[in-house]
Amino acid sequence: MTKRWNILESDTNEVSFLQGELKINATLCRILVQRGIKNFEQAKDYFRPQLSHLHNPWQMKDMAKAVNRIIKAFDGNEKILVFGDYDVDGTTSVASMYSFIRKLHSEVAFYIPHRYKEGYGVSKAGIDFAKENNFSLIIALDCGIKSVDLINYANTLGIDFIVCDHHLPDEIIPDAIAILNPKQKDCDYPFKDLCGCGVGFKLMCALCEQMGIPLENALDYLDLVATAIAADIVPMNGENRVLAFYGLIKANENPNLGIKALATLGGAKQPLHINDLVFMIAPRVNAAGRMDDASKAVRLFIAATQEEALYYAEQLHNDNTDRKEADTDITAEALTLISENQLWVERRSTVVYQPHWHKGVVGIVASRLIEHHYKPTVVLTESGHYAAGSARSVPGFNLYEAIHACREFLLAYGGHFAAAGLTLEKHNVDLFRAKFEEVVSATIREEHLVPEIVINSVISFKEITTSFYNILRQMEPFGPENMTPVFIARNVVDTGYSKIVKENHLRLVVKQEDLTFTGIGFNMADKLGIVKDRHPFDLVFKIDENDWNGQKTLQLRIEDIKASEA
Template sequence: MRWTIEPKPKTKKIEALQKALQVDTITATLLVKRGIETYEAAKRFFRPSYSDLHDPFLMKDMDKATARIEKAISNNENILVYGDYDVDGTTSVALMSSYLKTIHPNIATYIPDRYDEGYGVSYKGIDFANDNGFSLIITLDCGIKAIEKVAYAKEQGVDFIICDHHRPGNEIPEAVAVLDPKREDCDYPYKELCGCGVGFKLIQALASKEGKTAEDLTSYLDLVATAIGADIVPIDGENRALAYFGLQVVNTNPRPGIKAILDQVKKTEFTITDVVFIVAPRINAAGRMKHGNYAVTLLTETDNNLAVKYAAEINNYNLDRRETDKRITEEALKQIEEQKEQERFTTVVYHETWHKGVIGIVASRLIETYYRPTLVFTMSGDKLAASARSVKGFDVYNALEACSDHIEQFGGHKYAAGLTLKKENYEAFKQAFEDVVSKTIDSDLLTPEIKIDDKIDLKDITPKFYRILKQFAPFGPSNMTPIFVTENLTDTGYGKCVGADKTHLRLTVTQPESSSNFVGIGFGMGDKIDVISNGKPFNAAYSIDENEWQGNVSLQLKLRDIKV
């Protein structure tokens, strides 16, 4: 791993903030590195407020969207809420449909079948709307590239309101309204909302017409926080406020569906990381293994007993998903080994029987081993479908765009995308993708990087320091968990490999002239045991967290890497 210590901000800025906040130098440094340089900025960071949320009508077409929904309600029209089958899509549909049902009875939901219809707006979905008397479709987390489909719907007399956060193409669909902060002609102040966040802005706008504020919509924010965490969007600006208040709902009064999932694990307080690793995989598993409708049903259920039943079903889908992605990952790794190709800058694998619902997870697993921009293909109908995942710092969406001559359809983000192509174009595409990546990627990006916030000593780690550090949460892109380096550590003699298969490292570290000892745990770092044995000094990169054991809570180092 590459250790990159973030450049130290100007001393004057650190000293000024330290004085204004009455905090230590390390805390002030962490804040300045996050762009927080004044007392007021720090107050907004540590104490988010509903006033941090922008006026939803600053988003282009918001006035048109609310006017069309109000017209639909006054004309007693049927409204279809349509969303993608992943976490962002299903939480968005749950949010929008449950809110609209409080003001209008004629609301239904539609999630496309991952295997029959694929990602985004489908002709089948439009036909369903037309056949069943829906004159308005509101899309969430999809639709920004559905040019032909929106035009087709228009011919059928079905209107569209699009709520999306993906990058638009050269053309915007001719919908009644297109809400997407990434539109070049949209002046909305915050560009990094997830799909559920855009949906929240729409219900905020609708509620404001009735004299309600964003705070009156707090009960919907457990859904928004879940989507923010799962979709890996930056947790700064407006997203930070939405995630902050959403986590309060998750921990105090979550909707029955989310509570039923959380009750499956023994934990009392949940962070955004818990939402990502506990709630999100289960919601995702419905769309991957069965159908996204199951997730929407769970997330909109108001009866606690039924929610527990649905959550148990979804948990079973998640267990199936785990087994399937483990098997396919093993097959993909074997395929890469057998290819024994020359040094490549990309990983591209294909098997026609691989489960389409887990190829994105498999792509992420392959990156853990080979750390290259990765594509995993399977057969989907008469085409090949792939999930793309990238390494930190490399825009895989742009790379796919450069290969678009070989692709039928693609969409996504900088680090995750999906595409389809004709089977006969697979080899040509594979070579084109390799060529583009090899010519454009900085070779340093092919080695995993640990970004280190600061160099500290063990004596700096105090309960007071950790209490302040905890308030930096929720963590995520643009506000990652602080990583520190401490040099010249030694193990006190208790270092050992732990876990059922002895793959984890547990040690107790000390430092010369320090009276402090800390337990360190390194998951998957059992092979580093030789680095710390026989009292050899070493450096460690780590974050700080709490360990609870038999009622005792103590600070520990969560090791990220160690070096001689």
């Protein structure tokens, strides 16, 4: 698939000034300037995050109300129910808050709604469970900001709600005792991009201060917070960067037993990096809710012994294996459906539907299809008497607005710029497909249909040294707004040793001037012709470290290859 190369610019004066202050490579300074780092003090805060950089939790609207209501519950020996969503952010939020409260108060339990029986967020079944079991306070984490009617229902039953959420509020917010959400228009909290677990963490910090107990009672859960930050794809800057930085330290030095068990089963190398949380921990946790019951993910994170943690980790590991098989099979089926219908191939959107597909993986399948057919994609399956599914967008295109424009054919929908969920009558699938294509065709720009690689800087091979790489590593943890730097090297030539390995992958041995590097391009066997035709080519890559038999060498992780312009 052809890709657009977008090479970022940096203000040359700002780069020169920063290089004068830091005395490091100019290419590194270009990347730092792109990330808003323009002087020594900003660089110091970036490279050396401190817990003291975290904002005062009392700046969050309703924090005092939330803390006072929880302490009142402690004093009155009330039963508290910790409620959360079934994804990574929700289950880590619940596990951390439940464990924190349990050390202070015996009358506490947790509740995770079943994805297919109850749906997303606060559920009537959960509130009824609370009433039947005499819970008088529910702390909702990573959900609740849109649950106006359900929280009103809880109020009629004498159950109070504290909402800890990070999703964008509607105009009407629930009538809860307290709503902690920095995205509220009248909330003065300085950092708006916390995940749900991060909001819960701030509540724990405030409780520590109010109750006069050591802050370590909250800091104990930083590895769970870091896992939620990594999985929820929130910006890796500001407070999130500080929380993730120290969460990774916790995950490596004294990990939650659940994280340790999943790392063991996943064969993770030490030390753990943010990518391990994203690609190894998070999928296994998410798989619990996708394939079965996410409560086992909470039980994993609150396990008291390593044996107990391994017991639940194995269940999540098995769920993830089932999930991978399901999404592989459904993706193959969907690609066949598309290839058999030339009209669909030529369209600017993709909508596929099969009633037997597993509802838990349709969002993943939509993302997989975009890797093959780069266009806004909707994958639907049967859900009871209806068709339901997930949609995913390509960068730059507002998927939610496109689905909103098709609302005449929908029973329900929700989401945001890049992803959405929807439900419709089965007989409306074809009508929705036609309308969605009409809307996308009228509004999508040509460049949105071609994947873009954002490149931070041109680089020469002579700049790629161990000390350069060591500074790159100090820019971790990487994530949105602080992505792994991508480089381009011009006029590279093959040494004659490049080849295809394992059928689909390209192993490069290339040189620029008199310096040689090896590299790996996954699923890039089709680029061998460019490499082997003896003409110079331009290489886009990330810099990686290869550890082979205890020997560490720098290597290139190839992102794209194009023939150099004459």
